[in-house]
Amino acid sequence: MITLKKVEKNYRRGAEEVRALRGIDLEIEAGEFTAVVGPSGAGKTTLLHILGCLDLPSRGELYFDGARVDKMRESELVTLRRTKIGFIFQQFYLIPGLSVVDNIALPLMFSKSQGKKDRIEELAQTVGLGERLHHVPSQLSGGEMQRTAIARALVNDPEVILADEPTGNLDSTNSEKIFDILHKLHQKGLTVIMITHNPELAQRANRTISIKDGMIA
Amino acid sequence: MSGMLKLSVQNLLRHRTRSFLTMLGIAAAVGVLFSVFSFNRGFEEGLAKEMQATGLHFMVAPSGCAHEVAALVLHGAVTPNYLDTGVLEEIKNADGVSLATPILVAQLPNPDQQRIDLIYGVETDLLPEIKPGWEITGEIPNGTHEILLGYNVAEHADIKPGAEFSYPNMDTVFTVSGIIGQTSSQDDAFVYMPIATAQDLMDRPNGATAIGAKVDTPERLGTIINNLEEQVPGIQIVTMGQVMNSVANVAASAKSLSLAIALVALIIGAVGVMNSILMAVFERSQEIGMMRAIGASRWNIFQIIMKETTILTIVGGVAGIAVAMLGARLIESFVRQIMPFVPTGDMLRFDLGLALACVAFALVVGLLAGLYPAWKASRINPIEAIKG
Numbered sequence A: 001m002i003t004l005k006k007v008e009k010n011y012r013r014g015a016e017e018v019r020a021l022r023g024i025d026l027e028i029e030a031g032e033f034t035a036v037v038g039p040s041g042a043g044k045t046t047l048l049h050i051l052g053c054l055d056l057p058s059r060g061e062l063y064f065d066g067a068r069v070d071k072m073r074e075s076e077l078v079t080l081r082r083t084k085i086g087f088i089f090q091q092f093y094l095i096p097g098l099s100v101v102d103n104i105a106l107p108l109m110f111s112k113s114q115g116k117k118d119r120i121e122e123l124a125q126t127v128g129l130g131e132r133l134h135h136v137p138s139q140l141s142g143g144e145m146q147r148t149a150i151a152r153a154l155v156n157d158p159e160v161i162l163a164d165e166p167t168g169n170l171d172s173t174n175s176e177k178i179f180d181i182l183h184k185l186h187q188k189g190l191t192v193i194m195i196t197h198n199p200e201l202a203q204r205a206n207r208t209i210s211i212k213d214g215m216i217a
Numbered sequence B: 001m002s003g004m005l006k007l008s009v010q011n012l013l014r015h016r017t018r019s020f021l022t023m024l025g026i027a028a029a030v031g032v033l034f035s036v037f038s039f040n041r042g043f044e045e046g047l048a049k050e051m052q053a054t055g056l057h058f059m060v061a062p063s064g065c066a067h068e069v070a071a072l073v074l075h076g077a078v079t080p081n082y083l084d085t086g087v088l089e090e091i092k093n094a095d096g097v098s099l100a101t102p103i104l105v106a107q108l109p110n111p112d113q114q115r116i117d118l119i120y121g122v123e124t125d126l127l128p129e130i131k132p133g134w135e136i137t138g139e140i141p142n143g144t145h146e147i148l149l150g151y152n153v154a155e156h157a158d159i160k161p162g163a164e165f166s167y168p169n170m171d172t173v174f175t176v177s178g179i180i181g182q183t184s185s186q187d188d189a190f191v192y193m194p195i196a197t198a199q200d201l202m203d204r205p206n207g208a209t210a211i212g213a214k215v216d217t218p219e220r221l222g223t224i225i226n227n228l229e230e231q232v233p234g235i236q237i238v239t240m241g242q243v244m245n246s247v248a249n250v251a252a253s254a255k256s257l258s259l260a261i262a263l264v265a266l267i268i269g270a271v272g273v274m275n276s277i278l279m280a281v282f283e284r285s286q287e288i289g290m291m292r293a294i295g296a297s298r299w300n301i302f303q304i305i306m307k308e309t310t311i312l313t314i315v316g317g318v319a320g321i322a323v324a325m326l327g328a329r330l331i332e333s334f335v336r337q338i339m340p341f342v343p344t345g346d347m348l349r350f351d352l353g354l355a356l357a358c359v360a361f362a363l364v365v366g367l368l369a370g371l372y373p374a375w376k377a378s379r380i381n382p383i384e385a386i387k388g
């Protein structure tokens, strides 16, 4: 489903060149639940952004559903991200003034597709926020915020969910809930890729990719 | 509310004070802009109406500031210069002049009524010719102690025709021979009396503020005046058209000055908008990065920021118009103080088209100011923004 061939990613930091990824060959199959682990600064986030077509490789090839991504135009990338990819972040990134429902519906705003109210409420139910529909983020717990973010990632019916340390800011009970939800999504057929520092959670995924110094260890 | 609108409103509400101050800047500029234009309309209409209401083609004044005299005859200020009515015969007999009358305008304090009356001495038998539009209840004065009251004067003191009228510490008792129906012009404010009576009252035998005249053929006005100025030395002639022009000129320069102020204010307002939106964009760069990651295009981001700018300028603009309408009276009294001549009647009338035009103009300026921040926002690199 997602294929990386000899992918390298370099960043400039002043005069110095940072080699964040140095030759990654990787194949993610549809329906897999993959955990990405590795020390801080290893290049996990960089890899996830490339898998999510948010960032492009400096060298190498990237394919999504067979299509060559690293040669795509910006508008094609936008469509790809909009229709096939859902992102979840460690810091949740909800819009403060908007209710749970409106935050979940946010991606629909960009595609002009009218989100059905029922569908959004249903999504909120799926992540256990049926009672919190009209709360604003400041009235939610960390776990509830992250669940809102998951529902938001699901609103466009993506093929893959990419999560960068989704439980990084949460206690173990809430982490467990988030993991459960991601696991259920995987069981329903979604492809899930999750970066985590929690070895116990990583173990429970059906595949683990370990990154070190920009390479698969 | 549509999603994007809600988002923009929420974003503006996040920094209420900042948004409010930015709107205030726009409101002030639009308010001034709107006032200047409405004032100008009302002013020109009012001026034309008053000029017509004088019923005269030109005025003869003593050499000096003729326009001062014209303004005086219109509104009754006090001038130190008086004209000797000796020249009256010459003017009356001049070629093309159909009518000429001395006019003596003066202020007469009337402490009993707590006001100052404006006395208008004129050859009263000529009044029907000069003011054919008047609807008089009663008679035109023909005796020395008869007076004719303007509508407002009569209304103010609740005087009916036939009533007696006197001034404190003056022996003369006047009879109100008639009252003029409302003209909605400066005529409503005068007390008309025979010229001789006015001269007596003001202790100015044979004195006049000016001589007002009509010509038989207005097209020949220029020639008639030229001839007259050659024949009679020591006078100055001013036509009502000239008065109108010179007053309108003062108004026009006042207008361009305030217009310039309004435009500068609008530019400052626009810079305020740009600054405030730009700050908001920088503060929200993580959020914008997130939106790009979850499917927003550059164009989507651009639109969100432009929508915020639009709301800011439209709300500011409408508020400015509202405040201008509320403050119209204040502004009007201020304008009356600084302008040498201002027609009576409301100067600020609400004109929807004008209001919309002012808001639209502010919107265009606001949108221009929003372009840069919106472009900036659309160029935010999502990866760097998300990493913070």
Ligand SMILES: Nc1ncnc2c1ncn2[C@@H]1O[C@H](COP(=O)(O)OP(=O)(O)OP(=O)(O)O)[C@@H](O)[C@H]1O
Pocket (backbone or CB within 6 Å): A011, A012, A013, A018, A019, A020, A038, A039, A040, A041, A042, A043, A044, A045, A046, A047, B384, B387
């Ligand atoms: N925009 C950038 N400019 C310069 N260097 C960068 C940039 N993004 C990442 N890097 C560098 O690339 C390397 C990999 O970063 P990345 O964020 O992928 O690590 P990570 O594995 O996600 O670490 P962590 O577990 O701390 O999140 C690091 O050395 C980082 O400093």
Ligand SMILES: [Mg+2]
Pocket (backbone or CB within 6 Å): A044, A045, A046, A164
């Ligand atoms: Mg990371």
